Amino acid sequence: MAEKRGALQIGEVAQRTGVTQRTLRFYEEKGLLHPPSRMDGGFRLYSEEDVQRVEHIRRLQDLLGISLADIKEMVDADEVLRELRSQYRPESAITEKRKQLEKATAVTEAQFAIVKQKMEQMREMETQLTERLRLFTRWKQELDELEKKAAPTRG
Amino acid sequence: MAEKRGALQIGEVAQRTGVTQRTLRFYEEKGLLHPPSRMDGGFRLYSEEDVQRVEHIRRLQDLLGISLADIKEMVDADEVLRELRSQYRPESAITEKRKQLEKATAVTEAQFAIVKQKMEQMREMETQLTERLRLFTRWKQELDELEKKAAPTRG
DNA sequence: TGTAACCTTGACGTTGGCGTAAGGTCGAAC
DNA sequence: GTTCGACCTTACGCCAACGTCAAGGTTACA
Numbered sequence: 001m002a003e004k005r006g007a008l009q010i011g012e013v014a015q016r017t018g019v020t021q022r023t024l025r026f027y028e029e030k031g032l033l034h035p036p037s038r039m040d041g042g043f044r045l046y047s048e049e050d051v052q053r054v055e056h057i058r059r060l061q062d063l064l065g066i067s068l069a070d071i072k073e074m075v076d077a078d079e080v081l082r083e084l085r086s087q088y089r090p091e092s093a094i095t096e097k098r099k100q101l102e103k104a105t106a107v108t109e110a111q112f113a114i115v116k117q118k119m120e121q122m123r124e125m126e127t128q129l130t131e132r133l134r135l136f137t138r139w140k141q142e143l144d145e146l147e148k149k150a151a152p153t154r155g
Numbered sequence: 156m157a158e159k160r161g162a163l164q165i166g167e168v169a170q171r172t173g174v175t176q177r178t179l180r181f182y183e184e185k186g187l188l189h190p191p192s193r194m195d196g197g198f199r200l201y202s203e204e205d206v207q208r209v210e211h212i213r214r215l216q217d218l219l220g221i222s223l224a225d226i227k228e229m230v231d232a233d234e235v236l237r238e239l240r241s242q243y244r245p246e247s248a249i250t251e252k253r254k255q256l257e258k259a260t261a262v263t264e265a266q267f268a269i270v271k272q273k274m275e276q277m278r279e280m281e282t283q284l285t286e287r288l289r290l291f292t293r294w295k296q297e298l299d300e301l302e303k304k305a306a307p308t309r310g
Numbered sequence: 311t312g313t314a315a316c317c318t319t320g321a322c323g324t325t326g327g328c329g330t331a332a333g334g335t336c337g338a339a340c
Numbered sequence: 341g342t343t344c345g346a347c348c349t350t351a352c353g354c355c356a357a358c359g360t361c362a363a364g365g366t367t368a369c370a
Contacts, residue, residue: 009316009317010316010317011315011316011317020358020359021317022358022359022360023357023358023359025318025319026357026358030357039317039366039367040366041317041318041365041366041367042317042318042319042365042366043316043317043318043366043367044317044318059276059280062220063273063276063277063280064220065217065219065220067356067357068356068357069356081287081290084294094298094301094302094305097298098295098298101291101294101295101298104291105288105291105292105295108284108287108288108291109288111284112281112284112285112288115277115280115281115284116281118218118277119274119277119278119281121214121218122218122270122273122274122277123274125214125218125270126267126270126271126274129263129266129267129270130267132236132263133260133263133264133267135236136256136259136260136263137260139239139256140253140256140260143249143252143253143256146249147249150249164346164347165346165347166346166347175328175329176347177328177329177330178327178328178329180348180349181327181328185327194336194337194347195336196335196336196337196347196348197335197336197347197348197349198336198337198346198347198348199347199348222326222327223326223327224326
């Protein structure tokens with residue numbers, strides 16, 4: 001008797017996302033994941049959406065190297081997006097929705113700016129590294145030739 | 156009587172690089188910076204090269220988000236580069252030099268791979284964010300129109 | 311009805327990357 | 341030769357982001 005169709009226990013989510021169960025609970029504690037539904041006995045039941053959130057969080061962590069506090073801001077913006085998308089009929093509280101939209105836009109733009117800047121710096125680093133690698137191969141060749149001249153034949 | 160021409164005390168280096176004096180000593184402790192020369196009294200004397208190293212370290216930290224231990228590997232590779240460049244006349248120990256060169260090449264290539272991968276992921280993230288921003292502006296427009304229709308004139 | 315695998319909360323431990331305070335020394339100027 | 345800011349070492353402190361027990365409850369299945 002499945003408590004909820006297609007729901008996942010914490011162990012499965014951990015496996016699929018590559019984080020530990022502890023980390024999932026920790027994220028919940030910190031508000032990065034909302035409290036999932038539970039089985040009667042108290043076992044957590046996650047959705048596919050939760051899995052995606054975790055993956056998203058990890059990408060942000062890995063790519064942008066920012067704190068979980070900052071990441072929380074960003075995934076909250078995602079939340080706004082989802083909310084606006086689902087109960088999309090804006091039958092009421094338009095100014096409220098507008099406010100949320102502004103906030104989400106601001107956060108997204110901030111994130112965008114970070115990505116842009118980092119990409120720029122990465123491009124610089126990339127050219128430096130390329131140059132360096134060329135230098136290394138040239139030196140290696142020079143060493144090769146030196147060795148040839150030093151010992152034209154051997155045996 | 157300058158102890159060394161153009162040498163910098165720790166305070167100046169801290170200011171110019173934007174890190175604290177504690178951080179500079181910490182990096183020294185961890186082997187990321189070599190022990191600088193000292194004045195008779197024990198005050199540290201840094202070179203311009205040291206300043207660049209610090210800036211490099213911070214770039215790696217910020218951009219790649221890797222541990223100082225890993226960064227140490229990388230700046231050690233830089234060191235090899237400098238050594239090979241200065242005492243360039245390879246009058247002796249060619250195999251030794253070749254080994255160093257191999258190591259430096261390997262580390263540089265590893266770093267290059269990280270940069271490449273991150274840039275790729277960042278591009279993905281960039282397109283996602285762009286898309287999202289477009290969505291937001293569209294929604295905002297829709298809200299505008301809804302408001303216009305709800306209250307064509309007001310006052 | 312047992313039992314192995316899975317889960318729960320709670321609480322303390324760890325690691326990296328520094329912060330910070332204490333108590334003493336150095337250097338240049340007066 | 342004293343003053344005062346910059347610097348020294350030593351050493352404990354701190355926060356984020358989890359890791360790691362411990363002691364017990366739950367589930368599924370035979």
